[in-house]
Amino acid sequence: MGLLRPSLPPGEVFGALAEFATPAELYHACEGVRDAGYTRWDAHTPFPIHGLERAMGLRASRLPWVVLVTAVLGAVSGIGLQGWVSTIAYPLVISGKPFFSWPAFIPITFELGVLGGAFGAVLGMLAFNQLPTLHHPLFASQRFERASDDGFFISIESWDPRFDAGRTVDLLRRLGAQEVELVASSSEPAKPGDATTRATP
Amino acid sequence: MSDPGHHSAPSSARPAVLRAASLWLPAGHPWRRLPAIGLVLAVVGLGASLAIGFMSEAARSQLWHSWLVGSLFVLSIALGALFFVLVHHSTQAGWSVVVRRIAEDIMATLPFLALLFVPLLAFGMGDLFHWSHAKEYLNTKFFVIRTVVYFAIWSALAIWFGRLSRLQDDTGDHQLTRRMRKTSLPGLLLFALTVTFFAFDWLMSLNDGWYSTIFGVYFFAGSAMAFFAFFALAVIAARRNGLLAEVVTTEHQHDIGKLLLTFVAFWAYMAFSQFLLIWYANLPEETSFFAQRYTGSWLTAGAVLLFGHFLVPFFLLLSRAAKRNPKALAALSVWLLAMHLLDLYWLVMPKLHPVGLVPSLLDATALIGCCGVFLAAFGGALKRQALVPLRDPRLPESLTFENM
Structure with a gap:
């Protein structure tokens, strides 16, 4: 936990x-x-049991907050990188637009936000579940194999x-x-x- | 399909007997007066609009523009309801059965909303449209025919799906569910085409010579968002007024909130996609639309839309708590309906008032009148039938629905 x-x-x-x-x-x-x-x-349990999280008294997952933070970081790095390139590193006039043409930067900002959120979701999920775990002491119990078949364990x-x-x-x-x-x-x-x-x- | 009876733990079991008082509008319930209230609003609002509008030439032009905004506002909500019912059937959705009848009652207003467009076609065309392009397509005769076809298709779909749903209440025939599913797929196709061309005709062609191929989707996105906002309000209000008790739960409200969030984002996606291509290419025949809306207070209105129609509600609706709290979701829904109204206003009015936003008394009276027609038709549908599809085969699944 x-x-x-x-x-x-x-x-x-x-x-x-x-x-x-x-x-x-x-x-x-x-x-x-x-x-x-x-x-x-x-x-x-071998399959999800509705409401078990309440019976166990589990709090809501903190994963959404991780996703929010990594998505915002992705979006900020997207607009930051494009803004830096276009205004400081290589300021070029493109089709008569201002250097910092934010509408043109939105698609990549959006995509990097999605990418950051996706990384946050997958890696955060693995971290909260302590995965990958190659071995677990419960595997020593023969009975425990049935947790993926028809056994219900605590x-x-x-x-x-x-x-x-x-x-x-x-x-x-x-x-x-x-x-x-x-x-x-x-x-x-x-x-x-x-x-x-x-x-x- | 999963078997909830087997997997569910005992505490999530729901009562097998539902009270009739929560499934029907009980005698003497305040909502039984909705048709009467709506009729009064309609007569007063539309009557006042006509009285003020025919006082002078300038007022007449304002009248039809305000009338168009009001009509589009209620029509877009009803179209969103039709879309929801079609998608419910085509995807064989389970969770939404208990709220589907409310959506059916909203889409049942479509034939009545057609009446709002009759005066526009009869008297308002000259004030609204100044076409000089595409005479083969944009001429009054063909325009009237197309409008009749759109409303005929929407009304037919609304009546047909409403009738079969009600028929199932009486017969319990499972084949009706199959028939509705099969019809929903061509229905969606018809819906997409009619809504697209309706938006081209009634909104895009206000700006003579301007075109945007994505415009139909933009109008649809706003309409679906407005529907889900109104849907959330209707469901929350129904529960507060003692209806649908133990039938519609926080879980269903949560899902409506998720769809509202989806269409808040989808509207922004469409709005930005339209803007980006026009801004980037910078071609005069395409930029006229935005050049007009960069003038005076229209630019402020656009900024309000960016923040109020997207950024602020988007981040607020991300919260699970906001979607599950009835007061928070109701407040957001009222706000988003106001933003949808501003969006339509921003689409229609700059033609009439090029220098900036000019509020008019007619805006208010026409809106009240159109909402009156909508409320009367909606209230009539609520009274006529049960509030839930009583014998839908997926009703048990919907009753026990829970978000993970």
Whole structure:
């Protein structure tokens, strides 16, 4: 949720992962986790669930502000560059127009504004999502693979100020989780035996 | 298609039973008096205009110019409504079903607005148009025929789509949705051609010898923006007056606000595209239009349009909060309607008053009269039918619509 996750030493608990049977149960569990005051946590679903951001208590994204700033910067650099070239660097009279012929500069100003906004949107989105992330500790959980198929998960990370292994797991159970597991922050590769136990379609 | 019932979380479920009082204009509702109020305004406004206008030669010329601005103002809103309904059907839109009937009630004014152009054709042509170019195209007979054709096509489209929509309220026949979709595509083509040539005839040809191929799109862009401003106002006012409760939500208002923002930007894009090419090429036969509008207070009016019709509302409407707040969006809509009126005024009047803007009492009376005709027809349509397409197959989708 915005702030960078501290790197944990291998073997320590990364966080608690809970699986829920239906979107509705996950939705209410999110409300419970939110109301318990947790801040470093996330929900994982195979498809978007309407209103989940409210149940999780997420604030509106700050991305539009990034886009506004980069778009304005693009537009300002567009008109600035053309104005500088036409009045200071290479002042040329073109079809009898003044040096600073702003109407002629508008198309490029507009295009650079769009370009700046597009860069801001894509790069800002990647930055807010902390992407690219090549590996995530939750991938250690076999069950978690179903987050892209038919599983509904909540993960609460151990650096949350309210995190306590015992009490957090209890809370998730009380909120209706089918299974709760503590995931280690180990960065070691999966053991060779793991591959055989994974369900393959 | 997604299945909202399956994916939605329980808290976003909406009540399955809607109250009749929010779907129809209830007996005794103040809006039931709209046709009467509109008729009074129309009789007083147009009557006063005619009385003042026929007092002198100069006043008569002013009368028809003011009458034209007033008529174009209400006509452009109604044309925007027709455009919205056609696009709704052609794109099979889901979110807009609950507000579509209001747009249909606005476009239902089109046959009545044709009446406003009858006196212009009968008595105003000599004062308005001074053609010396393109006699094969710009002659009174052909002009009258074209105007009749435009209004015949618009009225036919408005009546046809209104009738089928109402028919579906009674029968619930899903095939009607298909029929409306199929007709909407040739309808859009007809709409684009008629609006373009209407703008050439009634606005561009006021400036004898001046032409701009983009002019039709410019008029359309302003019209669509004016419609979305009026649409937002109508929907917000309806909700404030206890109509459409639990049917139209902030989510629908938000989307109308987005379309308003779109057409604020589109109008500016068209206005600037027209200006840039003419300014850059600097050919006398093209620059006459802008040279006239660089004179005296017309230049100030143009600057007001640049800031008031585009820059300020554009940045204000970028805000999500402004689009979702009823008071903020209503205030912006009133402002933009005023700017649209100024835009039409700026297009029509410099011919009559070359040195600068000269306000006239006739501007006010003609505008009041034209708005009266519009309100009477709009109010009549509101009373005649439900406020929502009751049995549209996509109504459930529209009721549960949410912005992400």
